[in-house]
Amino acid sequence: MGMSRVLAAVDDSPIADAVRRTAHTVATAVGAEVEEVSVVPDASVDGRDVDLVCGALATDGVIAGVLGARRLRGRHGPLGHVALAAVTRANVPLIVLPPDAAPLRTPPVRLLAPLDGTPATERAIWAVVRDLVGALGDLVVLHVFDERSVPMFVTSDEDRRILAEEWSHEHGVVSSEPVVLRLGRPAETVLEVVRELGPDGLVLGWHRRFDDGRAEVVRRALSEAGVPIVLVPVNGEPDTSGDDAHGERRRVTTETEGSR
Amino acid sequence: MDVLSPTRDDQLESSVDAWAISRDVTGRDRRAIETLTSVGGPAWSVRDLSVEDEVDSRAAAFVAGCYDHADVLIGHRPWTIRLAAGRAGPERVRLDLRHGVLERTVEATDGSTLVEHRFVSAADPMIGVQRIRRLGPSGHEGEQVRDCDSTPPAARDLEWSRVETAVRIDDEWCSTAIVSCDAHVEARADGDHDHVRIAAVASGGPDVEAEARRRVLMARRRGIPELERAHRRVWRRRWAGADTEFDGDRELERSVRFATYRLLELECPDVPVDESNTPAELALGARGLTGTAYRGHVFWDTDVFALPALSSLAPATARRLLDYRWNRLGTAVARARAEGRPGARFPWESATTGLEVTPTEMIGLDGRPIEILTGKLELHITADIAWAIWNHVNWSGDERYLATRGLRLLVEAARYWTARVELDGDGSVHVRDVIGPDEYHVHVDDNTFTNVMIRHNLEIAARVAARFEAVDASERARWLDLADALVDGFDRATGRYEQFTGYFALDDVLATGIAPPPMSADALVGTDVIRRIQVIKQPDVLMAYHLVPHLMDGASLDANIDHYHPRTAHGSSLSPAIAAACLFRARRTEDAMRWLRLAADLDLCDVTGTTPGGLHLATIGGVWQAVTYGVLGIRARESDLLLDPVVPDELGRVSHRFGYRRRVVTVEVDGDHATIESSGPVTITVAGEARTGRSLRIERVGGVWQWA
Numbered sequence: 023m024g025m026s027r028v029l030a031a032v033d034d035s036p037i038a039d040a041v042r043r044t045a046h047t048v049a050t051a052v053g054a055e056v057e058e059v060s061v062v063p064d065a066s067v068d069g070r071d072v073d074l075v076c077g078a079l080a081t082d083g084v085i086a087g088v089l090g091a092r093r094l095r096g097r098h099g100p101l102g103h104v105a106l107a108a109v110t111r112a113n114v115p116l117i118v119l120p121p122d123a124a125p126l127r128t129p130p131v132r133l134l135a136p137l138d139g140t141p142a143t144e145r146a147i148w149a150v151v152r153d154l155v156g157a158l159g160d161l162v163v164l165h166v167f168d169e170r171s172v173p174m175f176v177t178s179d180e181d182r183r184i185l186a187e188e189w190s191h192e193h194g195v196v197s198s199e200p201v202v203l204r205l206g207r208p209a210e211t212v213l214e215v216v217r218e219l220g221p222d223g224l225v226l227g228w229h230r231r232f233d234d235g236r237a238e239v240v241r242r243a244l245s246e247a248g249v250p251i252v253l254v255p256v257n258g259e260p261d262t263s264g265d266d267a268h269g270e271r272r273r274v275t276t277e278t279e280g281s282r
Numbered sequence: 283m284d285v286l287s288p289t290r291d292d293q294l295e296s297s298v299d300a301w302a303i304s305r306d307v308t309g310r311d312r313r314a315i316e317t318l319t320s321v322g323g324p325a326w327s328v329r330d331l332s333v334e335d336e337v338d339s340r341a342a343a344f345v346a347g348c349y350d351h352a353d354v355l356i357g358h359r360p361w362t363i364r365l366a367a368g369r370a371g372p373e374r375v376r377l378d379l380r381h382g383v384l385e386r387t388v389e390a391t392d393g394s395t396l397v398e399h400r401f402v403s404a405a406d407p408m409i410g411v412q413r414i415r416r417l418g419p420s421g422h423e424g425e426q427v428r429d430c431d432s433t434p435p436a437a438r439d440l441e442w443s444r445v446e447t448a449v450r451i452d453d454e455w456c457s458t459a460i461v462s463c464d465a466h467v468e469a470r471a472d473g474d475h476d477h478v479r480i481a482a483v484a485s486g487g488p489d490v491e492a493e494a495r496r497r498v499l500m501a502r503r504r505g506i507p508e509l510e511r512a513h514r515r516v517w518r519r520r521w522a523g524a525d526t527e528f529d530g531d532r533e534l535e536r537s538v539r540f541a542t543y544r545l546l547e548l549e550c551p552d553v554p555v556d557e558s559n560t561p562a563e564l565a566l567g568a569r570g571l572t573g574t575a576y577r578g579h580v581f582w583d584t585d586v587f588a589l590p591a592l593s594s595l596a597p598a599t600a601r602r603l604l605d606y607r608w609n610r611l612g613t614a615v616a617r618a619r620a621e622g623r624p625g626a627r628f629p630w631e632s633a634t635t636g637l638e639v640t641p642t643e644m645i646g647l648d649g650r651p652i653e654i655l656t657g658k659l660e661l662h663i664t665a666d667i668a669w670a671i672w673n674h675v676n677w678s679g680d681e682r683y684l685a686t687r688g689l690r691l692l693v694e695a696a697r698y699w700t701a702r703v704e705l706d707g708d709g710s711v712h713v714r715d716v717i718g719p720d721e722y723h724v725h726v727d728d729n730t731f732t733n734v735m736i737r738h739n740l741e742i743a744a745r746v747a748a749r750f751e752a753v754d755a756s757e758r759a760r761w762l763d764l765a766d767a768l769v770d771g772f773d774r775a776t777g778r779y780e781q782f783t784g785y786f787a788l789d790d791v792l793a794t795g796i797a798p799p800p801m802s803a804d805a806l807v808g809t810d811v812i813r814r815i816q817v818i819k820q821p822d823v824l825m826a827y828h829l830v831p832h833l834m835d836g837a838s839l840d841a842n843i844d845h846y847h848p849r850t851a852h853g854s855s856l857s858p859a860i861a862a863a864c865l866f867r868a869r870r871t872e873d874a875m876r877w878l879r880l881a882a883d884l885d886l887c888d889v890t891g892t893t894p895g896g897l898h899l900a901t902i903g904g905v906w907q908a909v910t911y912g913v914l915g916i917r918a919r920e921s922d923l924l925l926d927p928v929v930p931d932e933l934g935r936v937s938h939r940f941g942y943r944r945r946v947v948t949v950e951v952d953g954d955h956a957t958i959e960s961s962g963p964v965t966i967t968v969a970g971e972a973r974t975g976r977s978l979r980i981e982r983v984g985g986v987w988q989w990a
Contacts, residue, residue, distance in 0.1 A: 167647065174800045175855055175890045177721070177819075178654075179644040180576050184895035191894075192310055205647035205805055218649060 026054040029087040031075045031104065033061040036121070037090035043125035044117055044250060045088040051129050051157040054085060061104055072107040079112045086154055088117045091244050101244060109253050110230045115150050116253045117223075118244060126250045130159035131222035133252070136212050136239065137165055137193060143227040144193055146256040151196075155225055155252060162219060163195050164202045166211045209242040216247050223250040230255055298532040303377040303540060303886070307331060313340050313894035318885065319377045320572045320897075321384050321400055323407035324550045324564050324599060326483045327571035328400070331375065333363050333388065340573065340894060345483055347565040347634075363414060367392035379536075379543045382517045394418035403509060404516035407550070409501045410481040411509055478506055520546045523939065523946045524595045526909055530934025537882035541905040542595070544570070544897060545588070549596040563609050564602035566899065573896020579639060580606065580632040582663050583900035585670040586829065587856065590677070591906040594918075594941045597678035604674060607667050608687045610636025611694065614664075618698050625698030626691070628667055630660045647805045655724045659717040661702070665735035668695045669829055672742045676918040679943035685750055693753060696743035696761050699736050703764060711767040718782065719825050720818035722804055722851075726782035730771045734826045734833050740765035771823075777841035779823045779834075791815040793851045800852035800880070816849050820857035824850075824864045828911065831867070843868050855890060859904025863912030871930040874912065881905050914938055914949055922965040922972055925958070925980070926987060927951045954982040955990075 030045035032038040042058070049056045059078045061071045079087050092102035101109065101118075109116055117126065133155060135147060151161065167173070173185055186201040195201055202219075204211045216224065224247055228240045243251055305315045312331055316339075320329035330341035367390040374387045386398040395417040403409040482497035484490040501509060524542055528535040550564060566588060567578035584603060592600035607614075607628065613636035614626035621627065629638035640657025671691055675684045704712045713736060718729035740761040747753035771780035780786050793799045796806050796817060803819070804812045823842050827834050843864060852858060859881035865874035884901045885893045892898075910916045913936065915926030927949070929936050935952040945962040958966055958978040965974040968987050979990040 169797055169806055172647070172802060172805055173891050174802060175853060175892065176647060176802045176805050177854055178576075179641060180895070181892055182645070182647075184575050184892045188313065188891060188894050191313060202649075203647060204649060214649065 024055075024083060026052070026085045027057045027083050028052075028054050029075075029078050029084050030056055030058045031061055031078075031087060031089035031108070032058055033090070033104075035090060037119055037123075040119050040123065040125040041088050041090055044119060047126050047128060048086060048088065048117065048154070048158065052085070052154055057084070071104050075104055075108050076111050079108060079114060079116075084114055086115045086117065087112060088119070091118050091120045106232075110232070112230075113255055115154060115255070118251045118253060120244065120248055120251075123248055123250055126158070126223055129157070132159055132219075133161050133223045133225050134212075134216060134219060134221035135161045135163050135225040136208070136215075137163055137195075137227075138208070139165060139171075139189075139193060142258050143256050146254050147225065147227045148194060150225070150252070150254045159222070160199060161195075161197045161225065162199045162202060162221060163190070163193075163197060164204065164212065164215050165189060165193075166208045167203065167205045168208075169205075172205050209238045212239055212243060213246055216243075216249065221249060223252060225252040225254060227254045227256045229257075229259070298536060300532045300536040300539065301378070301380045303379065303536070305375050306372040307375055308372050311888070314885075314888040315375060316340060317572050317893050317895075317897055319375050319384050319386075321377075321382065321402050321410070322547060322571050323402045323404065324548045324602070325407040326402065326410075328402065328410060328481075329572060331373070331386070333369070342574070343481075343483075344571040344573075344578070345485055346571055347563070348485055363388065363396055363398060367394070379539055380517065380521065381514050382543075382547060383513075392418075401510075401513055402547075403513045404520070404547070404549070405509075405512035406501070408483050408497055409509065410483075411501075411506060411513075412479040412481070413506065414477045416477075480506075480509075517546075520549065520595075523941050525937075525939045527935070527937040528933045529936070530932050534879060534882060534933070537879075537886055538905055538909060540886060541882065541902045542591075544899075544902045545591045545595055545906060548588075548592065548599055550599045550602055562602060563605040564599060565606050566603055568899055569896025570899045573894065575892060575895030578633065581630065581900075582666045583856065583903075585663075586666045587859075587900035587907070588903035589670050590673050591903045591910075593674040593677035594910070595906075597674070597680060597941065600674050600678065601680065601683060604667075604671060604683070604691075605687070608691065611691065613637055615694065618701075623698055623701035625696065625701065626664065626694035627661070627698050627702075628664045628695075630657045630663050646809070647802075648808070652809055656717055656721060659715060659724060660721070661713075661716050662718065662729075662732040662735050664695050664698060665732070665739040668692050668739040668742060669735060672738075672746075673918070676920060677942060684746060689746055689750055689752055692739070692743040692746055696740050699740060700760065700764060703736070703768065705764075705767075709767055710769050711764050712769055718822045719820055719856075720781065720822040722812045722817065722819045722853075723782065723785075724813070727784075728769050728771060729782045730779045730823045731781075731826045733768045733770050734830055737765040737768050737770070738830050738833055772835055772838075774835075777835065777838035778845055779826075779838075779842055781818065781823050781846070785816065789815040791817050792848045793817050794848070796851070799850065800857065802853045803851035804853065817851050818846065818849055819851055820854040821846070821850060821860045821864065825860055827867070828860050828863050828907075831917075839864070839868050843870070855884060855898040856900045856904065858884065859901055859908045862908040863904075866908070866912035866928045867915065869928055871928060875930055875932065878905070878908050878912070881908060909938060910940065914951070916940075916949065918942060919967075922967045923947070925949065925956075925966050925968050927956055956980045956982075956987070 028045045028049040030041050032041050045056045059075055061075060075089070078084065087108065089105055089108060091105050092100070105118060109118065119125070137144060137147065155161065175181060176185065182203060186203050189203065190201045202215060204215065224243055226240050226243060228237050231237060232241060240253065303318055307315050316329045316331040319331065320327050322328060324346060326343055326345045328343045332339035332341045370389045370391045373389070376385045378385065382404055383399055383401045386400070388396045390396070397415045397417060399413045401411055403411065480498050480501045482494040482501065484493035484497065524546060526535065526538045526542065548566070565578070565580060566584045568576040568581050568583045589600050589603050592603065610632065611626055614628045618625050618627045629636060629640070631638065631640040633639050638657045641654055642657065643651050644654055646652045668691065671688045674680065675688060702713065704714060706712060712728050713733050714727040715725055716729050716732050717724050718726065718731045744758040744761045747758055771782070773780065793803065796803050803817050821828065823846055827839055827842065847861065850857065850861065852861065858877045862874045862877035862881060865877060880889065881901055882905050883889060885897050913927070913929060915924065915928060917924040923942060929951045935950065937948060937950045939946060939948045942964060945960050945964055947958065947960045947964055950957050956979070960976050963974055963976055965972055966978055968980050968989060971989060973989055980987050981990045
């Protein structure tokens with residue numbers, strides 16, 4: 023046992039220093055120690071680097087991990103094999119740094135947290151906020167409606183204010199900043215809001231699966247957002263109910279042909 | 283009953299308490315139910331389902347016409363209850379519509395139960411009473427009850443709670459309000475005790491706190507039993523003059539009754555009006571006094587949706603709503619002057635001063651700013667106020683008001699239009715660059731609704747001015763000429779009105795081509811697209827049919843419903859009730875009933891997700907109109923009432939009681955037979971034939987109503 027630990031998976035790529043500094047920032051904020059795991063390039067031949075990192079993340083006392091998304095800088099691309107394995111297997115939050123991302127700066131920071139409105143995601147996110155993220159700074163929650171869930175009357179800023187307040191209340195949001203409500207495709211909208219608000223990082227809940235076209239928000243954020251991303255594992259199967267309240271309201275309302 | 287479910291459950295009909303709104307309150311729906319269970323009157327209102335120290339609450343009391351420096355309706359939390367232990371499970375609330383009392387039951391984890399009764403006195407709207415009865419284990423610490431001495435404390439020992447004083451803005455428009463609360467204990471023989479608080483509101487004077495305390499002391503001297511009796515007496519009288527029954531649908535009956543309740547609770551004491559003094563006006567915002575949404579600001583929601591019902595149910599109150607506009611006539615005149623025009627132009631969004639307070643921009647759901655042009659271009663509000671005045675006089679018979687303030691308002695509005703319209707070389711008169719009720723389309727010319735309402739304004743102003751010999755004959759003639767020459771977009775060949783010039787050239791898209799209505803079509807497709815297509819936000823041409831059917835081509839209602847209804851997104855809470863009313867007039871009862879139910883349940887089921895921000899006043903008034911004008915075809919004209927029932931079989935026997943020119947009139951329709959009972963002689967016109975009496979009968983033969 024001993025103190026809680028934040029694991030920093032470092033290699034010899036340029037992002038390593040940012041990984042270390044982020045790990046120290048997080049550890050300091052939550053009163054934990056930093057443990058470094060060196061990812062040896064030659065180990066990629068037989069997967070020892072993956073086992074090393076994933077094994078370390080699974081040990082008792084590790085409350086979070088920090089690692090780089092991939093070795094190569096300056097272009098969008100998929101996760102490196104170590105990062106891919108870590109994010110899909112780890113049961114603790116992982117802070118993933120894209121190649122060109124600056125390290126997470128000294129708190130307080132401002133983190134953007136897109137929420138899909140599902141209970142499982144919210145439980146996971148709020149637990150991480152309580153245990154980890156909350157010590158770093160404040161959250162700006164973003165919810166993206168789709169065509170089915172968009173409120174039926176959004177005619178003014180007053181409507182948006184009330185809807186944002188009620189969405190916050192309904193989903194247990196505790197933040198000094200109002201919820202941002204948008205309509206659109208989730209991945210694109212998240213990236214738009216990142217560009218618009220310039221947060222210090224993203225907090226994303228996900229089910230740790232990229233297969234069957236899942237996790238488009240996570241995939242594109244890791245590739246394009248350019249900021250540290252806190253990936254929060256969500257247990258269970260993905261919930262497709264989305265924003266239940268508004269969706270239900272719209273489904274039960276009238277449908278009319280309007281003509282004889 | 284799930285607050286979020288507007289479904290109909292026939293199996294529960296026999297057990298429906300059509301005189302109460304009852305809910306089990308959970309965390310998720312607390313704030314919507316808090317809105318539904320607000321208690322109040324014309325002066326102030328309280329919403330509070332919190333317990334002490336709960337910060338996540340919208341609990342507040344709102345005082346009418348009391349804004350802060352940012353023109354935001356001020357709300358403060360006057361009454362709380364304290365639980366020594368935590369809540370145990372959902373609490374239960376029951377709003378007794380018949381008596382205007384909220385009962386609330388909160389169970390605590392220590393086994394005790396608090397039962398609260400709360401009302402704002404209908405007999406004295408400045409007074410509110412809260413009685414809390416604790417049931418169960420005794421001797422709990424931390425309760426608000428300080429002692430069990432049954433002797434009421436002396437006045438000097440009273441514990442006063444003073445709620446914030448609003449900011450005085452300036453001497454002319456200042457509104458200061460304070461609520462003072464007195465607490466005392468009434469011990470009971472069984473060892474339990476009631477904790478009673480009396481709250482009072484005072485505003486506008488130099489020493490409002492002293493005035494509020496004085497009111498509390500006077501109320502205490504009267505005693506709680508007398509306060510309660512007086513309160514119930516008033517509610518009995520109110521319901522004796524207004525109610526709706528649907529034998530075949532008790533749930534809808536309850537929903538409609540809830541709307542009527544919300545209108546009746548606004549009733550102001552009927553005090554004589556001294557024309558030389560500024561009367562106490564009633565400022566009624568889009569959400570009334572039930573929430574913070576729209577900050578208490580006044581829109582056409584008040585004049586066109588709520589006021590017509592009050593002109594029937596509480597004419598003195600309707601008069602005070604009109605006086606809100608009268609008191610800001612000077613500002614409206616100044617605005618017209620600033621445009622280089624005579625007369626008066628009223629603001630689209632109004633608050634303390636009568637200046638235009640419509641925001642100029644909002645942020646869309648795409649994160650981009652959207653320019654708001656309604657404050658600049660939605661001119662029909664001035665003609666709507668004129669309509670409201672005339673409608674009020676027809677329903678109330680208040681000729682004295684018409685001869686004085688009503689006349690002046692009508693004339694000033696008419697004078698504004700004479701300068702705002704444009705006369706073309708062919709003699710046609712146009713109104714260019716406006717926004718109609720359909721706010722999706724901006725900078726439009728000759729919007730049918732706007733032009734027809736202006737026509738109505740000009741014609742009524744000329745008629746009233748002639749009656750009182752108030753304006754030169756030449757000016758009156760000019761108004762009538764302009765009214766006659768105004769284009770309204772009607773095409774006799776097709777029977778359709780073109781909503782505005784060029785509307786039919788827009789891409790013809792049905793609303794369902796975007797999503798099932800109701801919906802925010804502009805949010806879904808974007809502003810640029812919505813302006814290029816025929817999908818509209820809410821009834822526009824049909825709104826003209828609803829308000830001024832006599833100025834529209836009566837034979838063409840179907841043609842215009844056929845065109846506009848499928849292209850209506852209903853992206854406004856104002857829309858469903860009006861759609862229902864128009865569909866009833868067109869005898870499309872199945873479709874009409876769906877929209878009536880949606881309107882009636884809009885807040886009860888929090889259909890929009892914004893009920894926590896307050897009740898939708900326009901929808902509430904619209905429901906009354908949908909029943910009165912739509913289902914029963916009742917219209918008040920200068921000397922008679924029109925009657926033309928279109929009652930769907932599913933409603934069974936329908937009884938509708940309302941006020942008309944100091945009479946209480948009850949129309950009862952049962953299949954092919956209907957009766958009209960009135961407390962005084964009334965003239966009713968059915969199918970063009972008028973009869974006068976206190977007790978009249980009609981029957982439907984071959985689908986047409988006629989005198990029996």
